Amino acid sequence: VRAAPHAPARDVRRLRSGATLLLEPRPGAATASAVWLVPVGSRDEPAPLAGISHALEHLAFRGFGEVDGSALNRRLDELGARVNAFTSEDRTAFYGTVAPEHLGPFLELLGGMLRPSLRAADVEVERRVILEEIAMADDEPDGRAADAVAAAAYGDHPLGRPILGTRASVDALRPEDLRTWARARYRAEALTVAVAGRVDAEEVAERVEAATAGAAEPAPGPAGPAREAPPWHAGTHRRADRRLRRVHGALLAPGVPQDADERVAAELLAHVLGEPGQGALHWGLVDPGLADRAGLQHEAGDGLGAFAGGFETVPAREEQVRARFLELLRRAQDRPLDPEAWTRAARTRATDLALQAETPLGRAMALADAWLERGQPDDPREAVARVLATPPGAGEALLARRPFDSAALVALGPPPEGGEAP
Amino acid sequence: VSPASAAARPDTRDRTLGNGLRILVEARPGAGGVSVELVVPVGAAHDPDDLPGATALLWEWQDRGAGGRTLRARRDAFARLGVRQGGGAGRTHSGISATMLADALPAALPLLADELVAPHLDEDEFGRARQHALEAIEALDDRPAERLDEALAARTLRGRHGRSVYGDAAALAASTPRRVRAHRAATVGPEGALVAIVGDLDPDQVLERTAGSLEGWRGAAAPNAGPVAWAPAARHGLEADVEQTQLGWSWPLLPPADPRTPALALGLAALTTGGDARLVREVRELRGLAYAVEAGTRAVPGAAWATATLATTPDRAREAEEVAAAELRRLAAGVTADELARARALLRTREASRAETGAGRAGQLVRDVLLRGAPRGVQERLAALARPSRDEVNAALAAAPCAAPVLVALGPGAGA
Numbered sequence: 001v002r003a004a005p006h007a008p009a010r011d012v013r014r015l016r017s018g019a020t021l022l023l024e025p026r027p028g029a030a031t032a033s034a035v036w037l038v039p040v041g042s043r044d045e046p047a048p049l050a051g052i053s054h055a056l057e058h059l060a061f062r063g064f065g066e067v068d069g070s071a072l073n074r075r076l077d078e079l080g081a082r083v084n085a086f087t088s089e090d091r092t093a094f095y096g097t098v099a100p101e102h103l104g105p106f107l108e109l110l111g112g113m114l115r116p117s118l119r120a121a122d123v124e125v126e127r128r129v130i131l132e133e134i135a136m137a138d139d140e141p142d143g144r145a146a147d148a149v150a151a152a153a154y155g156d157h158p159l160g161r162p163i164l165g166t167r168a169s170v171d172a173l174r175p176e177d178l179r180t181w182a183r184a185r186y187r188a189e190a191l192t193v194a195v196a197g198r199v200d201a202e203e204v205a206e207r208v209e210a211a212t213a214g215a216a217e218p219a220p221g222p223a224g225p226a227r228e229a230p231p232w233h234a235g236t237h238r239r240a241d242r243r244l245r246r247v248h249g250a251l252l253a254p255g256v257p258q259d260a261d262e263r264v265a266a267e268l269l270a271h272v273l274g275e276p277g278q279g280a281l282h283w284g285l286v287d288p289g290l291a292d293r294a295g296l297q298h299e300a301g302d303g304l305g306a307f308a309g310g311f312e313t314v315p316a317r318e319e320q321v322r323a324r325f326l327e328l329l330r331r332a333q334d335r336p337l338d339p340e341a342w343t344r345a346a347r348t349r350a351t352d353l354a355l356q357a358e359t360p361l362g363r364a365m366a367l368a369d370a371w372l373e374r375g376q377p378d379d380p381r382e383a384v385a386r387v388l389a390t391p392p393g394a395g396e397a398l399l400a401r402r403p404f405d406s407a408a409l410v411a412l413g414p415p416p417e418g419g420e421a422p
Numbered sequence: 423v424s425p426a427s428a429a430a431r432p433d434t435r436d437r438t439l440g441n442g443l444r445i446l447v448e449a450r451p452g453a454g455g456v457s458v459e460l461v462v463p464v465g466a467a468h469d470p471d472d473l474p475g476a477t478a479l480l481w482e483w484q485d486r487g488a489g490g491r492t493l494r495a496r497r498d499a500f501a502r503l504g505v506r507q508g509g510g511a512g513r514t515h516s517g518i519s520a521t522m523l524a525d526a527l528p529a530a531l532p533l534l535a536d537e538l539v540a541p542h543l544d545e546d547e548f549g550r551a552r553q554h555a556l557e558a559i560e561a562l563d564d565r566p567a568e569r570l571d572e573a574l575a576a577r578t579l580r581g582r583h584g585r586s587v588y589g590d591a592a593a594l595a596a597s598t599p600r601r602v603r604a605h606r607a608a609t610v611g612p613e614g615a616l617v618a619i620v621g622d623l624d625p626d627q628v629l630e631r632t633a634g635s636l637e638g639w640r641g642a643a644a645p646n647a648g649p650v651a652w653a654p655a656a657r658h659g660l661e662a663d664v665e666q667t668q669l670g671w672s673w674p675l676l677p678p679a680d681p682r683t684p685a686l687a688l689g690l691a692a693l694t695t696g697g698d699a700r701l702v703r704e705v706r707e708l709r710g711l712a713y714a715v716e717a718g719t720r721a722v723p724g725a726a727w728a729t730a731t732l733a734t735t736p737d738r739a740r741e742a743e744e745v746a747a748a749e750l751r752r753l754a755a756g757v758t759a760d761e762l763a764r765a766r767a768l769l770r771t772r773e774a775s776r777a778e779t780g781a782g783r784a785g786q787l788v789r790d791v792l793l794r795g796a797p798r799g800v801q802e803r804l805a806a807l808a809r810p811s812r813d814e815v816n817a818a819l820a821a822a823p824c825a826a827p828v829l830v831a832l833g834p835g836a837g838a
Contacts, residue, residue, distance in 0.1 A: 028452065030774040030800075061697065069707060073697030080767030082775065083697075097775050099767070128710025135735050136713050138665040141564050243663045245563035278497055287493075289550055292557035312561065340498075347504035351523050354454040355506075359778045380454075 010367070010377050011201055017212035018189030021205060022367040022377050024196040026360065032103040032197035033361035035095040035368040036110050039302075040185040042163040043089045043227060048172065050158070051165015052181050054087040055130055055173055060094065060113040061085070062122040067112065069122060081106050087163055090227075090302045091372060097361050100198040104207045107195070111211020114186040116178075123175045131171075134164050141241070142310060145250035145412040152237050153252045153306075153408035157230035188212045194368035197360030227302055234406040236322070240415040247318045247413030248310070249325065253403040255298050255305030258373035263300050264386055265394035266307070270298040271345035272395065273332055274309055278344070284328045285311065291321045296329070300373070307403060315413055322411055329404040337399070342392040350384045435629045436797065439637050442613035446787050446797055447625045447632070450780065456527050456621030457780030458534060459788045460509075461517040463614040466589070467582040467647035467722075468514075469605070473597055475555060475589010476605040478511040483551035483602060485509075487544055489536030496533065505530045513575075513587055514647060514722040515792065521781055524622040528631060535635040538610065548599045556595065559588045566832060569660075570668040570731060573830045575720075577658050578672040578727055580651040611641025618787040621780040650725035655826040661837030667739035668731070671750060673827040675719065675726040676818065678793035683726070685810035686818035690728060691765035692757045693717045693749065695772075698764070700749050705732060711742040721793050728824065736834045743831070750824045756816030769807050774800070 011023040040053050062069035076083055076096075083096030083106075094113060098106045137143055147162045154160035164170070191212060195204050232254065256262045274281045274296020281294040296309035309329075313321040356362040357380040370378035433449035469476040486493045500507050503526040509518035518537055522530055562569050576584045617636065619628055652674050662668075675690075676682055693701045694717040705715045717730040730750070734742045757765070776782035777800040790797045798806070810818075 030778055031771065070698060070703070073703075073707070074764070077696035077698050077764040077768060080764075080769075080771040082768070082771050097771055099771055099774065102767075125708070125710040129706055129713055132666070132710070132734060133713035135665045136733055139566050139733070246561065248564070278501055283494065287550070289553045289557075292554070292561055314560065340502075344498060344501035348501050348506065351455060351504040351506060351521065351526075354523055355521055355779070356454075358454045358780065359775065361775070 010379070012377055013205055015205070015209045015212060017209060018187070019191040019193055019208065019212040020371060021208050022192065022194040022371055023199065023201050023204060024363050024367060025199050025201055026197055026363070029100075029197040029360050031097045031360055032100045032195065032199050033095065033097045033359070033364045034103070034107060034110060035093055035194045035364040036114070037192040037194070037368040037372055038092045038114070038186055039090065039190055039372060040092055041088050041090040042161060043158045044185075045158050047161070048169065049177060049181070050161050050169040051130070051163070052173060052177060053092055053185070054164055055126065055170065056116070056178055056182055057085050057087045057092050057094075058126050058130060059118055059122060059178060060116045062119070062126060063117045064112040064115045065117070068117075072109065072113070076106075076109060079106050089159055089163065093368070095361065095365065103195070103199060104203060107204065107207040108211050111208070114191070116182060118175050118178045118182065120175050123173070123178065127170060127173065130164065131167060134167055134170065137162070137164060141244055141248040141412055142250075142312070145248040145310065145410055146308070148237070148239050148412055149250040149252050149408050149410040152235065152410055153233055154230040155233055157228070159230045192368050192371050194364040194371070196363035196367065229303060232406065234408055236409045237411070239410055239412045241412060242415055244412065244414050247313050247315055247321075247411050249312070249322060249409065249411045251296075251307075251309040251325070251407050251409045253307040253329070253407040255307045255403065256300060256398070257303050257305050258300035260300070260305070262394060262398060263305070264390045265398055266298040266300070266305065268342060268345045268349060268387070268390060269395040269398055270296045270307055271349060272337060272341045273329060275345065275348070280328050280332065281309070281325065285321060285324060290317055290324065294325060315416070318411060318413060322409065326404065326407065326409065329407070333399045333402050333404060337392045337395050339392050342395060346387050346390065349387050353380055353383050353387065356380070433625055434797070434799070435625045437629060437633065439612070439633055441637060441639055442611070442615070442643070443636055443639065444616045444791065445629060445632050446616070446618045446791070447623070447629045448620045448783065448787065449623055449625045450621055450783070453622040453780055455521055455523045455780060456619060456623055457784045458520045458530075458617065458619050459517060459784040460519070460534060460538065460617045461515050461615060461788050461792065462538065462610055463515055464609040464644040465512045465514040465516050466585045466587045468609050468644045469585060469589065473593050473601060473605065474585050475594045476597070476602055477516055477609075478558070478587060478589050479552060479555040479594055479597060480602050480606050480610070481509070481511040481516055482554045483543055483548060484537055484541035486547040486551055487542035489533070489540045491536070493547070496536070499533055500530065503530050507534070511587055513583065519781070527623065527628065531631055531635045535639070539636065539639045543599070543603055543606070545599050548602070552594060552597060555589065556591055559591050562588070566662060566664045566666070566668050567731075567733065569662070570670045570830060570832050573658070573660055573832060574670040574672050574729060574828070577653055577656070577830055578828050580653045582647050583650045583722060583725070584653070608642050609644035611643050612636065612639045613643035616788060616791055618784040620784045620787070650722065653828060655828055657829045658831070659836040659838065660830065660832040662832050662834065664833055665735070666733040667736045667831060667833030667836055668733050669739065669743055669746065670729060670731040670830045671746065671824075671827040672727050672729045673822070673824045675728055675822045677724055678721045678726045679795060682814070682818040682821065684806040685814045686822055687719065688762060688765045688769065688807065688810060689753070689757055689815045689819040690717065690719065691769055692761045693730060693753060695768045696764055700753070701730065701746060704745050704749055705742060709741070709745065711738055711745065715746070723792055739831065739833065739836070743829070750827060753819060754823045754825045756819055757812070759812055762812050762815055766807055770804055773803055773807065
């Protein structure tokens, strides 16, 4: 397998504002993309403020300074900006793609969004949007099972709560809470900006410098409480919902953090065990017709990581599928990995990495993530080479820690016949 | 290759083989990999009347062994090459797709071709294929947004084109290997099929290799499914015990090959493309009625229709329905110059972004050929969005009115 052909020029700059700028010009690109990444997410939130990072991400689109939400959206549309944002457990990202000639004004608008106005009327309307988003998530049982297993594994720790928050916590959010959160968290020195595509590096640096100079005035005190390690509660649980017709399972097991050397091995191990259509779970559960979905991936976070898996089946086969799902993972801990399967996983993963590098947005995302996670800019050729050079022994070393012995598993489905489940 | 397009796109090859298969190859030097789209003109619209879902089942079955390799041997062979492979049955066309690093293509092409040219269709694999097809139907039970999509298509298109791609569970449960083989013999072949390959490749070499892998393919062409027939505009309520009410609208558009289609696309963009688009602003930004409201264009050869969907809590469904319906009516009166300028900028970025991935560009080539009869270069596609005047856009909107759409509401109390 050949490594990705791009050998792009990369540039890391610490701006006077304190923000970090990662640049990767690609002169032949048709577009330019930017990612603004702030290290704040649901795991930083005290219980009464659950969902505030996600709410703030939404409200960033409702204007700053003299620019109201309608004007901001119209201006983004005029630039042809395909823009979006997400909030996870540990980060908030604003990102988008424009025609190269519109990159400058686009960067200015993204910078402004980190100083959101947070008008009371806007907070009220956006609250309704988020409550609809929570209702929508309630109609997505795979996601609900994933939230339920996080709650089971992490207990009262913020990682055990949904990123969106709860209806009660979102109902209770006040504009002043959001303002305090923005001042404490959307600070230039915490910001990573990655820009890739057909760009003029000097012009971008000037624009981002200007756009971040006015980022949130530092609040007194540290940027937030240090992230504490969560507790871990292994165990198997059943949750009942009479509206469901099928059983949706979700599993978490201890993995490795985002800056660990074993991270690549953990990704490949998850692939060997649980890649849809290819992994051991597929051949043990889906192919024989026991489950119609069964998979596993590795999710690396700040200070911790997890193997996250799931399955879907009919109620009549729930017991069998749940037991077999755990058995397939635990049995893998007792035997050597198939080196052929490991090589296949590495080659497929190498393709994914190379194809992610096709677009400026893919590159900007990879650059920003790698900087936040490991303090270094991503190099797609190195990433591909690292994957191909990781031996199966590295996966076996992870299995020797027996992560699946302490798995947490939740099955969400209709009440068992004859009564409600606990 | 027509002289004009060959001159404009020196890295593109376009050849139709003696068996009717059309091959398009486009070189993108420096791209990370290669993407392949192989499309056959058979879908749910061609399913036998007594076996809806026959094509979906066939696609499951033919994946389970081909070219002397079992399903597992095929999956392993693809993975050894680092190939990501997918595909499935559709409404009028079905296909297989793959992405890979460039050096995997020579070995991957014959493997991909095997599924269509040399499927085993073993009797002892039939049961599992059928079970997977049935499970895909059952899995819709817990997915209200997908149920809305199915219901909306069935109430927009009459007859064969409105059939579920998944098929009918009772008919599939009673199906036999012989019946599905007969369906394949009558419908799957190279005539009208298309393969598009885009990436970091030598176009002449890849054209020859692809021709070599597929020129021996023989088979029948699916009979014409006939013209699309539109169902009358009506409101349909479907009861469902779910958290949100799903609302979906649809209405017929101009046929995809109509020269006014780019103008119409620019006009429709005013509904949901961008944060200040009309439906987004009225439904979400001003009233907070939904997390997302989306509109899109669906097309089969000869016909296209628009859809708009949102989900809201049941006690706000009436308001959301009225607000959205008013915006759909208003669109027939046309868009402003500012709206048109925004639509142009947004659609241009979308087109250019899609063309930056091999898979996105291969998809553009396939859709151009299936829906318009000829592929367009990236610049040609962008120029089509730059050209239409506001008068042309508004005339196209008036010719495809959305004042009387089909509406499907799915949720608690919606069936009352």
